Structure formats: C-alpha cells, structure tokens
Amino acid sequence: MSAIRLLVLGAVRQHGRAHGYQVRNDLEYWGAHEWSNAKPGSIYHALKQMAKQGLLIEHETAPSTAGGPPRTEYEITEAGTEECFRLVREALTSYDQKMDVKSAAIGFIVELPRAEAVALLKERIRGIEAWRSSVTEHYVPEDGPEQLGHIGEIMNLWIHTADAEAEWTQGLIGRIEGGAYTFGGEGEPFVGVLAEGAENPYATGERHPGDAR
Amino acid sequence: MSAIRLLVLGAVRQHGRAHGYQVRNDLEYWGAHEWSNAKPGSIYHALKQMAKQGLLIEHETAPSTAGGPPRTEYEITEAGTEECFRLVREALTSYDQKMDVKSAAIGFIVELPRAEAVALLKERIRGIEAWRSSVTEHYVPEDGPEQLGHIGEIMNLWIHTADAEAEWTQGLIGRIEGGAYTFGGEGEPFVGVLAEGAENPYATGERHPGDAR
DNA sequence: GAGAGGGTAGTCAAGTTTGACTACATGCCG
DNA sequence: CGGCATGTAGTCAAACTTGACTACCCTCTC
Numbered sequence: 001m002s003a004i005r006l007l008v009l010g011a012v013r014q015h016g017r018a019h020g021y022q023v024r025n026d027l028e029y030w031g032a033h034e035w036s037n038a039k040p041g042s043i044y045h046a047l048k049q050m051a052k053q054g055l056l057i058e059h060e061t062a063p064s065t066a067g068g069p070p071r072t073e074y075e076i077t078e079a080g081t082e083e084c085f086r087l088v089r090e091a092l093t094s095y096d097q098k099m100d101v102k103s104a105a106i107g108f109i110v111e112l113p114r115a116e117a118v119a120l121l122k123e124r125i126r127g128i129e130a131w132r133s134s135v136t137e138h139y140v141p142e143d144g145p146e147q148l149g150h151i152g153e154i155m156n157l158w159i160h161t162a163d164a165e166a167e168w169t170q171g172l173i174g175r176i177e178g179g180a181y182t183f184g185g186e187g188e189p190f191v192g193v194l195a196e197g198a199e200n201p202y203a204t205g206e207r208h209p210g211d212a213r
Numbered sequence: 214m215s216a217i218r219l220l221v222l223g224a225v226r227q228h229g230r231a232h233g234y235q236v237r238n239d240l241e242y243w244g245a246h247e248w249s250n251a252k253p254g255s256i257y258h259a260l261k262q263m264a265k266q267g268l269l270i271e272h273e274t275a276p277s278t279a280g281g282p283p284r285t286e287y288e289i290t291e292a293g294t295e296e297c298f299r300l301v302r303e304a305l306t307s308y309d310q311k312m313d314v315k316s317a318a319i320g321f322i323v324e325l326p327r328a329e330a331v332a333l334l335k336e337r338i339r340g341i342e343a344w345r346s347s348v349t350e351h352y353v354p355e356d357g358p359e360q361l362g363h364i365g366e367i368m369n370l371w372i373h374t375a376d377a378e379a380e381w382t383q384g385l386i387g388r389i390e391g392g393a394y395t396f397g398g399e400g401e402p403f404v405g406v407l408a409e410g411a412e413n414p415y416a417t418g419e420r421h422p423g424d425a426r
Numbered sequence: 427g428a429g430a431g432g433g434t435a436g437t438c439a440a441g442t443t444t445g446a447c448t449a450c451a452t453g454c455c456g
Numbered sequence: 457c458g459g460c461a462t463g464t465a466g467t468c469a470a471a472c473t474t475g476a477c478t479a480c481c482c483t484c485t486c
Contacts, residue, residue: 109363
C-alpha cells in the first residue's frame with residue numbers, strides 16, 4: 001500500500017470537494033512532501049486514478065480567479081469515503097514499517113471513534129509481536145544465531161525496530177485512552193486543512209540536513 | 214535510492230559473474246523478497262539497466278542444462294564494483310528510514326574494512342542526530358507543541374524511531390569495535406551465496422503473519 | 427508600460443515496479 | 457506411455473513515480 005492514495009483521498013475528504021492544487025497545498029502544509037512521495041505528478045495521477053475507480057467524481061470548473069489553467073474539482077463519493085476509512089484502518093493495524101503510511105494514518109486517526117482507534121492500535125501491537133516472534137523463530141538456525149554471521153545483525157535491527165515501535169504504539173494508546181485529542185463524533189474536530197487563501201507557514205523550501213535523497 | 218540496485222549489484226559481485234535467476238535465488242536466500250522489492254521483474258530490469266550503464270557486462274550463454282530459456286550472464290565491471298561500494302557507503306551513512314536499504318547495506322557491510330564501517334556508522338549517528346534536532350526545531354511552533362494537536366504524534370513517532378535507530382547503530386558499532394565478524398581484508402570472508410545446486414532452506418513459501426501486503 | 431518575479435494549476439515523457447504470464451525440460455506416478 | 461507437477465529462466469503490459477516543463481495571470485518595479 002502506498003501512502004499517496006490515503007493522503008490524497010483523506011485530503012479531499014476533509015474538504016468534501018477539492019481540486020488538485022488544493023490537495024497539493026494541504027499535503028505540503030502537513031510536510032508530506034518531506035516524508036512521502038507526494039509530488040505533483042503522483043497527486044494528479046492518484047486523483048485521476050481514483051476518479052476512474054469511482055472513489056471520486058470529477059467536476060470541470062471555470063478557470064480560477066487567480067490565473068492559471070482551468071482546474072478540475074474532485075468530490076468524494078460514498079465508496080471513496082469507505083475506502084478512505086478502510087485505508088486508515090489498514091494502515092493503523094498492519095505492521096509494515098513504512099514511515100509514510102504510518103505518518104499518514106496518524107494524521108487521519110482522529111477521524112475514527114476513539115474506542116476504535118485504541119482497538120486498532122492494540123491490534124497493531126499484536127501484529128508487531130506476532131511478526132517479531134516469527135522472525136526470531138524462523139530465521140534463527142538450530143545451531144545458534146552465530147551461524148548467520150553478520151547477517152544476524154539484520155534480524156537484530158528488525159527486532160530492535162519492532163520493539164521500538166511497539167513501545168511507541170503503547171505510549172500512543174496510553175495518551176489516547178487518557179483523553180488526549182478530539183476524535184470522531186466528539187464535537188469540534190481538529191481541522192488540518194488550509195483555509196481558502198491562507199498562507200502556508202510550512203511551504204516548500206529548506207530541506208533538513210540528512211534528508212533522504 | 215532504491216534497494217534493488219544495491220542488492221542486485223552486490224549479489225553479482227559476490228559471484229563475480231551470475232545470471233538473473235542466480236541473483237534471484239540469492240536474494241530469496243537472504244529473505245530479501247520479504248523485506249524489499251526484489252521481484253523477478255525488478256531484478257531483471259535492474260540487471261539490464263546496469264548493463265546499459267556499464268556497471269555490468271552481458272554475456273549470452275548456452276541454454277542451461279536444467280531446462281528453461283537460454284540465460285544471460287552478467288559480469289561485474291570495474292565501474293560496477295566502485296558503484297557497489299559507493300552504494301553501500303551511502304546506505305550506511307545516510308539516515309533515510311527505509312528498512313530495505315538499511316538491511317541490504319548491513320548485508321554487505323563486511324565487504325568494507327572494519328575501520329571504515331565504524332566510521333560510516335558514526336557518521337550515520339551524526340546524521341540521525343542532525344535530523345532529529347532539525348525536526349524538533351522546525352516543526353514545533355512557538356506557542357508550544359499542543360498547537361499541533363494529534364499531528365504532533367507524527368513528530369513524536371519520528372523522534373522515537375530516530376532514537377531507537379541511533380541506539381541500535383551504537384550497539385552495532387560496539388560489537389564491530391569489539392571484534393565481531395570478519396571484515397574486508399581480514400582473511401576468510403563470510404560467503405552469503407548459494408553454492409551451485411545447493412538447496413535453499415529459506416525458499417519462498419510461508420509469509421509471516423502481519424506481513425506488509 | 428515592459429518585463430521580471432512569483433503564484434496557480436496542471437501535463438508529460440522517461441523511468442521504475444508489479445505480478446501475472448510464457449516456454450521449456452525433467453521427474454514421477456499410475 | 458500420458459499427463460501432471462515442479463523447477464528453471466525470463467518476458468510483458470499495466471500501473472505507478474519522478475521531476476522537469478508549460479501556460480496563464482497578477483503585482484511590483486524601473
């Protein structure tokens with residue numbers, strides 16, 4: 001699962017109806033261009049793709065007031081909303097160690113009811129633990145781990161990473177159960193979109209030192 | 214940087230000369246089909262691509278003794294060897310939180326001299342720390358992290374992950390400095406390839422529960 | 427008032443990845 | 457002996473990603 005579908009679908013959903021550039025701006029606002037493949041081409045591609053699949057409806061609209069080519073608005077459908085939730089749930093539940101998917105999922109976690117979020121995260125921990133023990137069992141030869149040589153360090157890395165993530169997930173569960181944040185159906189939601197015309201404090205610009213690529 | 218080039222180039226290098234199916238088998242032996250995009254199409258594509266770029270030389274050979282289409286052998290060139298080392302060094306040094314690249318790099322780390330491996334890993338830790346502080350500085354608004362709402366959890370995850378990785382890297386440095394494993398130029402190397410005709414104990418088959426995809 | 431600069435909105439070709447598919451040979455079973 | 461499974465080696469179209477590019481309009485400055 002690539003993060004782009006989730007990000008784009010989620011962004012459109014928060015507006016109800018949005019054009020590509022708006023999505024692109026939201027994602028930039030979230031810093032997504034730094035930690036995911038949210039580049040113009042991918043975003044427009046994903047929009048068209050999901051329109052073709054019936055998750056979004058295309059609306060041609062008049063040229064924008066602010067210059068540039070005519071823009072296309074996308075409206076989310078019933079199926080799109082379902083898919084969006086399905087993607088969030090899947091991303092939260094399954095352990096696949098991809099930062100971009102995880103980050104996107106956390107971004108949308110508050111759309112779910114609080115109890116479900118906790119349940120999914122607990123499921124995630126179970127998944128991590130299952131994965132962990134299957135690695136230790138499956139990849140350690142009978143005659144001791146030394147047989148693996150330095151390759152054992154790869155397993156070591158995986159275990160270390162899995163443990164760190166389980167720990168973090170546990171912490172998040174604690175905070176959510178402790179009442180942090182505002183979840184789906186709990187009144188005034190946290191809105192993570194840019195108002196029409198607002199300036200973007202995190203606009204494209206400097207990269208962090210040590211950035212990938 | 215995608216892991217596939219490093220994996221394929223490294224696999225060919227360990228044989229000196231290998232055909233696609235052999236590479237494919239080695240990668241499976243390493244479990245790479247589980248944690249990277251090492252699928253047939255990608256492997257053959259990478260081989261052709263790198264041949265075109267002068268990192269490998271293509272040799273047409275007679276049909277195999279064991280049936281199937283005629284196979285193409287690839288021999289690594291001088292430039293290919295250099296590129297291989299460059300990729301390992303880059304993957305070890307730069308913090309980009311991609312499991313597949315990291316895992317591949319560890320697989321080949323022993324090709325380097327021990328002192329260089331340690332130096333690169335220390336560089337990696339510096340990179341992680343730089344990235345960490347740039348995240349904390351850049352993404353925390355002046356009026357306190359609460360402003361971010363649940364989005365702050367994304368930063369939290371990143372920090373947690375970065376810390377875990379720094380810790381693991383530190384541990385690895387310790388083990389290497391303590392004399393573990395056999396590094397480049399230290400005599401009998403660890404050979405991670407399948408002998409011609411050997412059976413593969415880790416052949417494709419069961420997936421781990423909770424696997425991505 | 428010409429033109430530089432910047433924001434808006436999106437396209438495109440080239441490259442990469444995916445996963446299903448082909449084609450051939452051997453071994454085995456009844 | 458027919459046929460089916462298995463192993464070997466690789467191809468292919470479709471989907472996705474990349475990043476540079478177009479085209480338009482507004483504002484500011486000289």
